[in-house]
Amino acid sequence: MSTSEYVGQRRPVTALPRPEIVLHGVRDRPRGWLEWLTTTDHKKIGILYIYATFIFFLIGGVEALMMRLQLAVPENTLLAPKAYNAVMTMHGTTMVFLFVVPVLAGFGNYLVPLMIGARDMAFPRLNALSFWLLLFGGIVFYVSIFFHPPEAGWTMYTPLSEEAFSATGGVDAWIFLIHLTGLSSLLGAINFVATIHNMRARGMGWARMPLFIWTILIYSYLLILALPAVAAAVTMLLADRHLDTGFFNPANGGDPMLWQHLFWFFGHPEVYIMILPSFGIISEVVPVFARKPIFGYKAIAASTAAIAFLGMLVWAHHMFATPMPAVVLSFFMLSSFAIGVPTGIKIFNWLATMWRGSIVFKTPMYFACGFIAQFVIGGISGVILAVFPVDWQLHDTYFVVAHFHYVLFGGSIFGLFAGLYYWFPKITGRMMSEGLGKASFWLMFIGFNTTFLIQHSLGMSGMPRRIYTYYPNGDWAAWNLVSTIGSFILGIGVLLTVLNVLLSLKNGKRAGNDPWKANTLEWFVPSPPPENNFDVVPRIRSAEPMKDIRRDVAAAGTPAGSVYQPVAPGT
Amino acid sequence: MLLLAPAGALADFISPESGGSPNADKIDTLYKIVFFIGVAIFLLVEGLLITSIIRFRARRRGPEPVQVHGNTPLEIGWTIGAAVLVLVIAGITFAFLGPIRHAPNTTVSNLSASEGVQFASAPQVSNPTSKKALHINVTGMQYIWRFDYIDAKRLTENRPVYSYFRMVVPTDTTVIAKINAADVIHSWWIPKLGGKADGVPGYNNYTWFKISKPGLYKGQCAELCGEGHADMRAQVLALPPDQYRAWIETQRNELLASQKALAAQRKAGIGQ
Secondary structure, three states: OOOHHHHOOOOOHHHOOOOOOOOOOOOOOOOHHHHHHHOOOHHHHHHHHHHHHHHHHHHHHHHHHHHHHHHOOOOOOOOOHHHHHHHHHHHHHHHHHHHHHHHHHHHHHHHHHHHHOOOOOOOHHHHHHHHHHHHHHHHHHHHHHHOOOOOOOOOOOOOOOOOOOOOOOHHHHHHHHHHHHHHHHHHHHHHHHHHHHHOOOOOOOHHHOOHHHHHHHHHHHHHHHHHHHHHHHHHHHHHHHHHOOOOOOHHHOOOHHHHHHHHHHHHHHHHHHHHHHHHHHHHHHHHHHHOOOOOOHHHHHHHHHHHHHHHOOOHHHHOOOOOOOHHHHHHHHHHHHHHHHHHHHHHHHHHHHHOOOOEOOOHHHHHHHHHHHHHHHHHHHHHHHHOHHHHHHHOOEHHHHHHHHHHHHHHHHHHHHHHHHHHHHHHHOEOOOHHHHHHHHHHHHHHHHHHHHHHHHHHHOOOEOOOOOOOOOOOHHHHHHHHHHHHHHHHHHHHHHHHHHHHHHHHOOEOOOOOOOOOOHHHHOOOOOOOOOOOOOOOOOOOOHHHHHHHHHHHOOOOOOOOOOOOOOOO | OHHHOOHHHHHHHHOOOOOOOHHHHHHHHHHHHHHHHHHHHHHHHHHHHHHHHHHOEOOOOOOOOOOOOOOHHHHHHHHHHHHHHHHHHHHHHHHHHHHHHEOOOOOOOOOOOEEOOOOOOOOOOEOOOOOEEEEEEEEEEOOEEEEEEOOOOOOEOOEOEEEEOEEEEEOOOEEEEEEEEOOOOEEEOOHHHOOOEEEOOOOOEEEEEEOOOOEEEEEEOOOOOOOOHHHOEEEEEEEOHHHHHHHHHHHHHHHHHHHHHHHHHHHHOOOO
16 A cells, blocks of 8 residues: 555645535534434534533532541431432442443444544444433433432342332332443444444454454443343342332242342443453553553453453352352352453553553553552452452451442543543544643542542451441541541542543644544544544554554655645545 | 561451451451462552653653564463462462361350251351351341340240340350341341351351450441441350350340230230
């Protein structure tokens, strides 16, 4: 392939003429807010996803701070027991179902077609349906605060969530949230699979797919495999509650353990659904800022698949304290240990990518380093919890709360923030402020670790999770206060990023096509990308197409780094 | 190992509670072994990360980094290393599993401990070899624990002596607790006496402890069970065997007396 295919007439991006597309019967596009309501453009849908889920993230964060305020001092009366249980249930549900899972779908929506060189997702209207199902799932759930919010925890263990013990409609609102967001995720996942399998640019074989795309693909397969279990479970719960069936109700011959098996058969893959795309973000960000190719591309892609496979086989490690035979516990301990191996491979591959690199410390790289530093703690505490005799002591304590926040906040959300800072210039055409970004990182890093490190000790000294108050027992008061102070530092850190987004949308520096000298195809198009994404899709010759293009441009005599959108029809 | 030394002050800070019962002590030791392996991994990863951050920072006019794509022997090496490490942890766990699950023999002889029963599915207990243990049924209900002393002298033939909130047990005696729940799921947990066991309606779960030091051991329900979850505390009071027997006798007499009083009230027409 000759370089002229995409070098073409070298005109800067800002002066690009729109391509002429000949179509029959084009309708006028609605303008203003109606455009956002009716859009089927994957980029607009992605932005809708990201906005909506970040609003849910802020609501969930406020709920977290309410809990930390209540626990700041012993025997606090700020929140009544029922209110505390409601806030706790809404926090967990919001963060899992309305933030982490769908925000990854949002990033995936925006980025997948751009990274694989496609015009849009495979099914654009289905894509819009996915978003609106998600939003209405969130609304159905949140209107319950005007009636009776659910109080049985995000895991909704039976029989507590049965009608006899949770008679109000809160649990039903939760069930409809699971159905609506589940359907949303399922349709979205099918869309991702169809898009990634069928619409990749010429030359982009499996071994040249960006690692973020690998993780979105496997995230989608996991959603397709795991969601039916929880959809069935919540339907059975709904029938138990209103049709007097007895699936989970021992009084009617049902089995409360069945709920736990079905829930965690979904719930543990859900953990990997929430972390794998963040792994993908880190695998994109680290090589770009270390100025080195990713170390062991195939190992990282393969370990993603291995984690997903093993992740389907570990669900009962959430149930080590229930009456189950020791041989079953041993199986789930060993399968949980096994996940440590592919996870370790990823961590060492990222470290090897940084090793002997030439690391440029922009905000995305700060968050990526924070991710690695914190995720490894969550990984180690995960191995400790998998040792089932030890879990008998640690299960359902603040140690577990600390563990999964190290994985989900220290891991997933830090990865997500790396992605936000990394792709914001592509999505908006503007750079975010580095100063505010780094300040936000440091506050979040310090706040996060202050909040959650001490919670390991709280759990080990006997503090169960999900209690609305506690007696001044030993050091609990002091440690809880430390945790609460940390949570507010963390909150301020998050707000700085929100502020950064709002300021940079208007006043950020112009980004240009490729501000980071990145490796993947989305940086080939203008920022923000035109509606049709690509006028010409370059042929892919490696896993780092932009590096190839920069090299070709340099060879053709233009300064490296100034990439031009091709105007002449290409491949 | 230095960290192990000031165990008294740091016990609850870096490892689970212990000191009440041998299974809790074994779990504590097992935790510390896995924890120190974890600390080694932590130091390795954070060390490599911080070294990279400091040493490989981009410098002005620095050389372009070598474009390495991977190193197969190295990658196979750390894959095998990680696999060996988790196998080692698995081996250590199975070595500790016996002493954690296996209830030891009761050390005092003159106690009316009954024959042990075999448990169909009891991950946390295997019977003491002597088959002698004191059995207590523990029932969780919103929001209190009930204890039935099934091995002690009964109130009437089918009705054991019972108490709520505080369980009283003899020292130096292996106590096997059968855990279940009357309404929703609860979780029995006295941190110093070993791991928790969920009480699931329709299931029996088991755990054991053997206390050598008389005293009060505290805990609370560890599974969300409703609005009173945080108040669902529990205590185990360990008394020397003769005092335990005296307590059972007193408790039995009080329960019988209160029943008699109620019957007398009915006859007298009080509380109609």
